[in-house]
Amino acid sequence: MRNGRRYALAAAGAAAVLVAAPLPAMAEETADAATGTLTVTRFDDRYADGLFDPSKTTANGDADRLNTSLAAQLVDVNGTRHYKSADADGLYRFTDVPVGPATLYLGHPNYPANEVFFDATGAQSAADIVRLPTTEYFGAQGTADVVIDEDGEERLIGMTALGVVAKVSLADGTPVSGVPAIEFASGGEWFSGSEYAGLAGGYEAQTSDYRVVRHLPGDLGMRLTAPEGYRVASVTAATGSAPISYPDIPMTVTERDGAYWVSSTDVPLYFFDAAFLVTLEKLPDTTRPEVAVVSPVxxxxxxxxxxxxxxxxxxxxxxxxxxxxxxxxxxxxxxxAAGGATSATHTATVNLPDGAYTVKYNAQDLAGNISRTSTFDVTIDATAPKATIKNGRAFTLAKGDAYDLISFKLQDAGKIDRVELNGKVKDLTDNVWSDVNFVKPGTFGAVQGENTLVVYDVAGNATTVIFTLR
Ligand SMILES: [Ca+2]
Ligand SMILES: [Ca+2]
Ligand SMILES: [Ca+2]
Ligand SMILES: [Ca+2]
Known part of the structure; x- marks a missing residue:
């Protein structure tokens, strides 16, 4: 009815103009002069459901209301600017607008803009609303394309300033910086997030000019890629004026499609944030330790x-x-015990009876994974060689406690390696049985008087024999 009346008034105005116009142009002017109206309902979506319904109230009693604080502007098909304040009933009515495409501008209360406008015309739920761009036209303006026709157009435009943020930490509260990827969703759109400067572990989406993305009402989402070696242990959410620091009112989180969601209707004030509180935990360790023997070879x-x-x-x-x-x-x-170190060394010196042994060794990690068990064989020889003086005149000639000639029979189960006579080394073929024969002054480093013979086995055990040559 209202539009019809407005249209009638517009037609009367056109007729008045024609009084001064040349008669032959009358038909053409009548066609060109077709006009229509645009009625804009602008509201603050304080109960953040994307719809204009003042009967619904938030947890703290806030409800949708018309916003009449700023003028609305319309640039018509001819480039003419129409400037309107709200009528007494709180609506913006553009009348006598030439039919054709036009652009509607609704001013932001803040500059730079810190809100977002959305077109809720005909919407049945938040899923139907459409984010409007903000452009500059005598200030920051929510901007909508409309087409004026003779039937009259209506637009329902909402405004919101919802925020969506995340705080990522470990179970002990340590903030997690450098999350590889985190995104926030609203209005069916994903926005890439980044870490706040100066607030480790706090993330939000920013616009290309480094300003906070304001989100449309409806389902508010968050998804992230945990740093390597970690996984998400839990996600909760809360809302408040500064929820990163003071998450006061819990929100219900649902998980679907690899993302976490809250409803904007749980936000008590339409410029509050929904904060996802993400706790990460280390992935279980399923990798075996590596182990290597350093000694002995x-x-x-x-x-x-x-x-x-x-x-x-x-x-x-x-x-x-x-x-x-x-x-x-x-x-x-x-x-x-390694106490959780990422590398450790086990040392032990073990004295054992002579014989052949097998050593098996491995390492266990904190998660209980056990390395491959490796094995090596070792022979223990802790017994010094035996050296006995050979009998028989061909080998040994004794005169009292001294010798003109002396020979030794050598024996070691771990094999004789070598002898040293007065420090002079004589290598021997490694054998259980060996000899040093026909020692007299001038041979093998032997001297008149006291001589020292040290017999070594392969393991390094030594036997010392002292004898006197004449
Ligand atoms: Ca609402
Ligand atoms: Ca491991
Ligand atoms: Ca030995
Ligand atoms: Ca040898």
């Missing part, structure tokens, strides 16, 4: 087992173990 008998076994594990080591077996039976177990 068991190619020959040794007098004692000096173990050094190194291990590494990215998730932290619990202990390194080396068990010593003889004939398949455990004779000694050694270990070192």
């Amino acid at each position: 068991p190619t020959a008998p040794v007098p004692a087992l000096a173990l050094q076994i190194d291990a590494t594990d990215d998730g932290g080591l619990q202990r390194i173990v080396a068990n010593i077996y003889k004939g398949g039976k455990l004779v000694k177990s050694t270990q070192t």
Whole structure:
């Protein structure tokens, strides 16, 4: 009805203009002069559901209301600017607008703009609303394309300043910086987030000119890629004026399609933030430790087992173990606790009876993973060689406590390696049985008077014999 009346008035105005116009142009002027009206309902979506319904109230009693505080502007098909304040009933009515495409501008209350406008014309739910761009036209303006026709046009335009943020931390509250990817959603659109400067672990989406993205009412979403080695342990949400620091009112979070969602209708004031509070935890460690023996490199008998076994594990080591077996039976177990270190060394010196042994060693991480068990064989020889003086005149000639000639028979189960006579080395073929024959002054470094013969086995054990040559 209202539009019809306005149209009638517009037609009367056109007729008045024609009084002064030349008669032949009358038909053409009548066609060109077709006009229409545009009625704009502008509202603050204080109960943030994207619809204009003042009967609904938020948790703290706020409700949608018309916004009449600023003028609305319309640039018509001819480029003419129409400037309107709200009528007494709170609506903006542009009349006598030439039919054709036009642009509607609704002023932001802040400059630079810190709100977002949306077109809710005909919307049944927040899913139907459409984000409007903000452009500059005598200030920051929510901007909508309209087409004026003779039937009259109506627009329902809402304004909101919802924020969506995330705080990412570990269970102990340590903030997590450098989350590889985090995004926030509203109005069916995803916005890439970044970390606040100066607030570790706090994230939000920013516009290309580094200003906060204001979100449309409806489902507000967040999804993120946890840093390598971590996963999401829990996501909760809260709302408030500064929820990153003071998350006061809990919000219900639902999870779907790999994202977390809250409803903007849980936000008590339409310029508050919904804050997702993300707790990360380390991924379970399923990787075995690596382990390597450093000592001994068991190619020959040794007098004692000096173990050094190194291990590494990215998730932290619990202990390194080396068990010593003889004939398949455990004779000694050694270990070192690693206390969660990512690398550790186990050392032990083990004295054992002579014989052949097998050592099995491995490492365990904090998660209980056990490295491959490795094995090496080792022979213990802790017994010094035997050296006995040979009898028989061909080998040995004794005169009292001294000798004109002396020969030795050498024996060692771990094999004789060499002798040193007065410090002069004589290498021998490694054998269980060996000899040093026909020693007299002038041979093998022997001298008149006291001589010292040291006999070594392969393991390094030594026997010393002192004798006197005449
Ligand atoms: Ca509403
Ligand atoms: Ca591991
Ligand atoms: Ca020996
Ligand atoms: Ca030798």
